[in-house]
Amino acid sequence: MAPFIPQGLINPELTLFFALILGIGFGYILEQAGFSSARKLAGVFYGYDFVVLRVFFTAGITAMTGLMFLGYLGWVDLSLLYVNPTYLYSAIVGGVIMGFGFILGGYCPGTSFVGAVIGKVDAMVFIVGSLIGIFIFGHFYSTFEPVYTGNFLGHIHIYDSLGISKSWFAFMLVVVALIAFMLTQMIEDRVNNISTEAIATRPSYRLPTLLLIAAVFIFLFLPDERKSRMSEVSAEVLMEEVFGDAAYVSTQRVIHQIKNQHNNLILIDARSREEHEYFSLPGAVHVTADDVLNRGWRNLFRKDHRMKVFFSNGSSEATKAFMTARRAGYDNIFIMDGGLNKMFYELFVDIQDDKITSTNLQERSTARFLRDARIFFLEGGIAPRDLEERKVIQAPEQSEIIPVIGGC
Amino acid sequence: MDHSPKNYMNPYFAGFLLGLVLLSAFLITGRGLGASGAVKNVVVTAVASAAPEYAENSTFYADFFAGNNLMMSWLVFLVMGVIIGAFFSGAMANRLGFKIERGPNISARTRLLFALSGGLLFGLGAQFGRGCTSGAALSGMAVMSTGGILTMMAIFGTGYLIAYFFRRLWV
Amino acid sequence: MINQKLNYSAALFFAFIVLSVAFCQLTSRGFDASNAQVADMLSETELFSYADLHQAITASKKDKFLIVDLRERSLFNEKHLPGAINIPKQELLNKQHQKALKTGNTILLYAGQEHLAVAAQTLLFSQGYEAVRVIPGSFESIRMHILEGFNPAKAFYSSDKAQFEFPRFMSVQAIQPKEGSQENPLFPDAPESTPIPGGC
Numbered sequence: 001m002a003p004f005i006p007q008g009l010i011n012p013e014l015t016l017f018f019a020l021i022l023g024i025g026f027g028y029i030l031e032q033a034g035f036s037s038a039r040k041l042a043g044v045f046y047g048y049d050f051v052v053l054r055v056f057f058t059a060g061i062t063a064m065t066g067l068m069f070l071g072y073l074g075w076v077d078l079s080l081l082y083v084n085p086t087y088l089y090s091a092i093v094g095g096v097i098m099g100f101g102f103i104l105g106g107y108c109p110g111t112s113f114v115g116a117v118i119g120k121v122d123a124m125v126f127i128v129g130s131l132i133g134i135f136i137f138g139h140f141y142s143t144f145e146p147v148y149t150g151n152f153l154g155h156i157h158i159y160d161s162l163g164i165s166k167s168w169f170a171f172m173l174v175v176v177a178l179i180a181f182m183l184t185q186m187i188e189d190r191v192n193n194i195s196t197e198a199i200a201t202r203p204s205y206r207l208p209t210l211l212l213i214a215a216v217f218i219f220l221f222l223p224d225e226r227k228s229r230m231s232e233v234s235a236e237v238l239m240e241e242v243f244g245d246a247a248y249v250s251t252q253r254v255i256h257q258i259k260n261q262h263n264n265l266i267l268i269d270a271r272s273r274e275e276h277e278y279f280s281l282p283g284a285v286h287v288t289a290d291d292v293l294n295r296g297w298r299n300l301f302r303k304d305h306r307m308k309v310f311f312s313n314g315s316s317e318a319t320k321a322f323m324t325a326r327r328a329g330y331d332n333i334f335i336m337d338g339g340l341n342k343m344f345y346e347l348f349v350d351i352q353d354d355k356i357t358s359t360n361l362q363e364r365s366t367a368r369f370l371r372d373a374r375i376f377f378l379e380g381g382i383a384p385r386d387l388e389e390r391k392v393i394q395a396p397e398q399s400e401i402i403p404v405i406g407g408c
Numbered sequence: 409m410d411h412s413p414k415n416y417m418n419p420y421f422a423g424f425l426l427g428l429v430l431l432s433a434f435l436i437t438g439r440g441l442g443a444s445g446a447v448k449n450v451v452v453t454a455v456a457s458a459a460p461e462y463a464e465n466s467t468f469y470a471d472f473f474a475g476n477n478l479m480m481s482w483l484v485f486l487v488m489g490v491i492i493g494a495f496f497s498g499a500m501a502n503r504l505g506f507k508i509e510r511g512p513n514i515s516a517r518t519r520l521l522f523a524l525s526g527g528l529l530f531g532l533g534a535q536f537g538r539g540c541t542s543g544a545a546l547s548g549m550a551v552m553s554t555g556g557i558l559t560m561m562a563i564f565g566t567g568y569l570i571a572y573f574f575r576r577l578w579v
Numbered sequence: 580m581i582n583q584k585l586n587y588s589a590a591l592f593f594a595f596i597v598l599s600v601a602f603c604q605l606t607s608r609g610f611d612a613s614n615a616q617v618a619d620m621l622s623e624t625e626l627f628s629y630a631d632l633h634q635a636i637t638a639s640k641k642d643k644f645l646i647v648d649l650r651e652r653s654l655f656n657e658k659h660l661p662g663a664i665n666i667p668k669q670e671l672l673n674k675q676h677q678k679a680l681k682t683g684n685t686i687l688l689y690a691g692q693e694h695l696a697v698a699a700q701t702l703l704f705s706q707g708y709e710a711v712r713v714i715p716g717s718f719e720s721i722r723m724h725i726l727e728g729f730n731p732a733k734a735f736y737s738s739d740k741a742q743f744e745f746p747r748f749m750s751v752q753a754i755q756p757k758e759g760s761q762e763n764p765l766f767p768d769a770p771e772s773t774p775i776p777g778g779c
Contacts, residue, residue, distance in 0.1 A: 105526015
């Protein structure tokens with residue numbers, strides 16, 4: 001799940017490497033689009049070249065739509081992405097000053113590097129200017145600080161501030177962008193006196209435009225994140241299993257495994273940590289119902305092909321864990337019927353040793369089995385050294401999410 | 409071999425590719441692109457190294473004295489990549505060459521003066537805005553942040569309002 | 580030619596989005612809440628204690644609740660909680676019952692055994708219902724502690740509470756994993772935490 005580095009899927013030491021690579025792409029594209037030319041950049045304000053608007057709007061919309069899509073699939077955790085903070089007056093004051101800087105200088109910091117490296121002296125001078133400007137800010141920082149740090153509204157989203165849904169904002173932004181593209185094209189043609197023949201021979205952008213509109217249009221009808229995945233099991237199947245017999249494993253089966261020190265079942269304690277540490281069945285792993293979906297347990301549920309049996313004191317917590325795990329598509333999941341309460345009741349309370357001499361074979365063998373098990377457990381039949389030889393399932397390490405430090 | 413500068417890339421296509429780069433940045437690291445922060449890191453590192461007594465008194469330089477190596481940062485490496493990528497593009501498109509680009513009605517000296525002041529203002533403004541057009545506007549649009557979009561509207565809104573008064577610089 | 584590149588790649592990108600989304604919607608399993616959401620709701624929702632139930636039945640709060648008996652018809656007809664309707668658990672997701680359930684009141688579930696009501700609660704959560712609570716205990720305990728007179732001592736009874744002092748009976752302890760004996764190392768996972776933003 002993205003973002004990869006904060007989620008620990010890519011080594012954070014590679015961050016600077018990726019910065020370099022992405023920067024190379026960034027710089028290459030900017031220069032290819034003509035952002036190395038101050039005249040082209042300033043053209044957006046004078047109507048003779050709207051390249052800035054075209055590139056920026058398109059890039060913003062592409063990334064925005066891509067993120068919405070991946071968020072819907074559940075492939076990116078949108079809450080981990082860095083969202084520019086809103087310091088109300090500072091944001092506006094900064095924008096106004098930068099507006100002046102853009103008109104006067106014809107560059108912005110990023111494009112000034114693009115221009116400077118291909119030899120534009122005015123871009124190099126611009127960079128020097130920006131160094132001075134930053135120094136001035138630092139020099140008078142104490143004066144600027146109240147505005148700079150004031151009116152902090154948080155890392156808020158524009159759709160929240162406007163009171164609309166995310167998909168509506170995205171849709172309207174795309175519509176505005178497309179209208180802007182059309183209008184600015186007309187303005188640019190008029191300013192530059194482009195002939196009507198030249199306009200007519202231009203290729204059309206109809207196909208990607210239509211598909212783009214379609215893409216943001218469908219998101220109006222979708223939830224932010226999809227409600228189910230293909231790998232999930234249907235409600236009908238879940239119902240059949242949990243209301244029938246298929247989901248359950250008897251306490252005697254579990255007793256049998258413990259007594260004979262077999263390894264066929266993986267016993268999973270679904271109760272709280274305190275209860276688990278106070279007492280649990282030998283070899284039991286601790287996975288509560290809300291921990292089931294934790295990615296660290298995926299290996300346990302997917303790769304280990306033994307039967308996974310959830311238990312709790314009764315069956316309620318185990319059932320919650322079962323439902324969550326089964327719906328996620330994990331196989332071979334069971335509930336220990338009746339839980340520890342039933343197991344102990346059968347073994348130690350409901351003693352039916354008299355049935356050992358019964359004529360019914362079934363009753364006889366069950367009664368004998370339970371008696372042997374009881375003796376086995378009461379006498380500490382499971383010696384510590386035997387336990388060590390069992391395969392031990394280790395809980396996943398709780399590693400921290402690496403926080404995303406953002407910034408311009 | 410033809411040495412005349414090649415055509416520029418179709419702006420929509422460039423925007424689309426740039427959007428993919430921006431998307432990748434978010435997917436890999438959780439943050440977007442930016443540029444002004446790198447310049448700030450350079451200033452902070454340079455000033456604090458050269459004049460530590462001056463810098464120690466200012467909160468602005470606190471980050472440096474906290475022991476962080478500001479030059480080994482995401483933004484600085486991003487801008488280094490920008491320089492490499494832009495150079496590569498310029499070389500491939502035969503656009504390399506020293507030049508002072510200016511509008512037809514001003515002198516080179518005027519242009520350079522305005523470039524300096526424009527840079528100064530942009531450097532100052534980018535601090536207040538916590539980003540420039542790449543950081544605030546572009547990345548802000550991708551995650552739909554209020555601050556980013558506000559700054560973006562302020563930049564372009566102001567630009568349009570004052571463009572007329574500075575038209576001699578460009579047209 | 581350049582425009583062709585734009586047309587094709589951008590078209591591909593957005594077409595891929597449209598098609599994937601359509602595909603996801605078509606193959607969706609008819610759930611109205613994601614598995615993670617349901618898991619959250621399960622951990623946040625508490626059992627509807629006998630104390631609450633007693634209050635709900637005796638006080639005029641009856642109108643705020645819809646009590647659902649999940650057992651089979653014959654058992655329901657024998658004896659059930661006052662005001663309860665009968666939806667045998669296998670029929671829980673049938674259309675005719677969905678209408679009865681959508682009254683807007685909090686749904687209180689009970690069954691022959693507590694965990695069956697819990698399973699039903701999970702299913703209802705996954706269908707988009709939000710106010711669903713489980714009445715703890717088997718029907719036997721409900722009968723004993725509510726129907727035959729409210730027993731305050733059992734106000735917070737649940738089948739899922741330990742009924743024994745387990746260690747007294749079984750002298751086995753949970754195994755402590757030995758250092759270095761990780762035969763099945765699992766990949767670390769990242770728990771939820773808020774990222775710390777920086778600035779420029």
